[in-house]
Amino acid sequence: MKPSLCLVIDEMHPNLPELLQPLGVELHYRPDLKAAEVPAALAAHPYDGLIVRSKVRVTAGLLAQAPQLRYVCRAGAGVDNIDEEALAAAGVTLLNAPEGNRDAVGEYAVGLLLALFRNIVRADREVRAGEWKREANRGEEVGGKTIGLLGYGHMGKAFAKRLQAFDCTVLAYDHDPACEANHHATLVSLAELQARAEVLSIHVPYSPANHHFVNEEFLAGFGNALWLLNTARGEVLDHAALVQRLQTGQLRGAALDVLENEKLATLSPEQQARFEYLRAAPNVVLSPHVGGWSFQSYERINQVLARKLREFLVG
Ligand SMILES: NC(=O)c1ccc[n+]([C@@H]2O[C@H](COP(=O)([O-])OP(=O)(O)OC[C@H]3O[C@@H](n4cnc5c(N)ncnc54)[C@H](O)[C@@H]3O)[C@@H](O)[C@H]2O)c1
């Protein structure tokens, strides 16, 4: 195996060296780097590998700093911060690790669904405030509901698998005709998903083509007033349509692990107004992009990357 010199710019589980050292990979572990410092750091040594989470966008400009680069590892699932065309043009291989955090996301989506249906977060806040409101917290059961998954890849499948424990119908729409079906969900057309779903759970990646894919027109195509879950990326969902539909009751509630702008200190006035609505809404559950973050996934992501890197370096 050819030795490899690899720059790591984001924080990783400490199992990384013991997993990659047997592959002949020497790591320069620099999670301390600020985004603006990454290009110079990449140019400073003859790196043939780069391991990132989401600190930087990997663009043609960044790749130009390391003409000898052979691979980029995305320690996670989403590759929306990586210009895949630029990598292909530069002959650089991209490896990601959705197998490492799909179980975390699948479980978390169940948690969000239950929190939303049974008012768990709101009820907790009320009891802590000394309020004992039983009737206002009467909830919905998952049993009997039709859950619609938008995107049936690693994350959609992980959620569908866990929904088998509930007596519900799981439908999935995926635009890839080669999408592998399994018995955890029925693959349907978008029109059928829109006609039947009572809950819409977003599992498509962000890309320019998916920018605001779930918008007013898309949501208006549904036959039922929906509950909405988003554990994918905030930018897939048009938050203006989200807020407007929550305000009018056309959406029954929403659980959002991801937001249109997750840097809360940098919200535009419009984003701030929408955020103020969401944070005050009793039928909204919010979390800080932690669906894929568990102690287990933190370790497993590196194990998945090590397996894929072994195949790449040996093959
Ligand atoms: N909240 C978190 O912590 C967390 C963790 C992991 C992943 N994610 C997000 O989940 C996304 C999905 O991850 P994945 O591993 O399941 O990806 P994946 O590539 O395995 O699956 C995505 C599926 O969506 C389909 N798709 C894409 N655009 C579509 C569209 N417009 N209409 C219908 N189908 C479409 C694709 O064909 C694919 O099958 C990631 O890109 C990431 O943004 C979030």
Ligand SMILES: O=C(O)[C@H](O)COP(=O)(O)O
């Ligand atoms: O895509 C993912 O794996 C998750 O959204 C986590 O992303 P992060 O590593 O950028 O936190």
